[in-house]
Amino acid sequence: MxxxxxxxxxxxxxxxxxxxxxxxxxxxxxxxxxxxxxxxxxxxxDGSMLEVDGRTVGSALIGQSFTGEDGKPLARYFQSRPSNAGDGYDPTATAASNLGPEDVVDTLPDPRLTAAGKEDENAKQSLLTQVCERSRSVGELEGVDGSRPFCTRGGVGAVLAVFGDRTTGGRVPHPTRVVSVNEQEGVVKAPFVPSYNGVAVELARYGADYGKGLIVPVRGGAPATPAVPPDAVTASGSGLDPHISPEYAAIQTARVARTRGITAGQVARLVEDNTTDRALGFMGQRAVNVLKLNIALDRRYPVRR
CATH class of the missing domain: 1.20.5 (Single alpha-helices involved in coiled-coils or other helix-helix interfaces)
Structure with a gap:
């Protein structure tokens, strides 16, 4: 059938x-x-978990913070690169900031909230200001020059809004008004440049709309190659990168050595031991695993209390 x-x-x-x-x-x-x-x-x-004295302290594949209860970096440890994953290195919230190179203007906080010690949820730092602030902080921590092109000494993006008639090419040859859009009135005393093309520069006011002005980033006199490397001021795409560059490790070596009472050469040798070469000899860059390095430091040169 x-x-x-x-x-x-x-x-x-x-x-x-x-x-x-x-x-x-x-x-x-x-x-x-x-x-x-x-x-x-x-x-x-199993996740490349690392243990110290029988206790799991993290994964070699996921970065983590080395900060104290106050959120400040612990001087005895090498610091990881920044993270935008949740509150930092959160595998359940892995993400990038989705901010691009043209994100240079901040959304300023309400001065009434900041005066009351509150946070303005509507305020937002541009990618440029985040980079500038991180570079200044790293420079202060490591004792190196934290200045960067297009950053003010105060650690915000050096950006002007220039008002006036524009040419067909989009320039403003004869500005009538100039505002430093990332420097807030009442927060800083004076703009990072006093004048622009003969016009006095104003500080930005909360709530003012400067959208009609031509946005002009100002390079400034910072060196073309900053002392603070890029991975110290930018987060990875996943927000979970456990590595830093040998250059970032190098500027941290003196601080770690000083805190642990050892020589910079001793620390540098441990950095080299925990540095991986390029994949297959040509892909990517050499990188230092921060967690492995800090574990090695505690084992070889524990901090004397």
Whole structure:
């Protein structure tokens, strides 16, 4: 007896479902699990967790902060790069800031809230100001020049809104008004430049709309190659990067050595031991795993209390 075509089709679909369920739902997961148990792979399969005295302190694949209860960097440890994942290095909120190079104008906070010690949820730092603020903070912590192009000495983006008639090329040859849009009146005493093309520069006022002005970032006199490297002031795309560049590690070496009472050479050797080369010899850059480095420091040169 020949079955109807629709029955044969359903039986064929059922057989395909059963076969694919066994292959992809049973055999493949078991094969992957078995591969993850092989010597040399089992640690990676379990998340590359690191332990100190039998206690798990983190993963070699996920960055973390090395700060005190007050949120300030612990001087005895190397610091990680910034993170925009949640409150920092949160695997459940991995994300970038989604801010681009043209994000240079801040949304200023309400001075009434700041005077009351409250945070203005509507205020927002531009990517440029975030970079400037981080660079200044790192410079102060490490004792190096934290200045950067297009940043004020106060650690905000050096950006002007220039008002006046524009040429067909978009320039304002004869400005009538100039405002330093990221420096708020009442917060700083004077703008980062006193004048622009013969016009006195004003401080920005909360709530004022400067959208009609031509936005002009000012490079300033900072060196073209800042002492503070890029990874010290920018977050990774995932917000979870556990590595820093050898250049960022280098400017932290003196501080860590001084805090632990050892020589910079001793610290530098540990940095080199925890530096990985480029993948396959040509992909990516050399990188320092911060957690592994700090664990090695505590083991070799514990802080004397």
């Amino acid at each position: 020949r079955l109807p075509s629709w029955v044969r089709q359903h039986l064929a679909a059922l057989r395909a479902l059963l076969v694919l369920t066994v292959l992809t739902g049973v055999l493949y997961p078991l094969a992957v699990f078995a591969a993850g148990r092989l010597p040399g792979l089992n640690d990676k399969a």
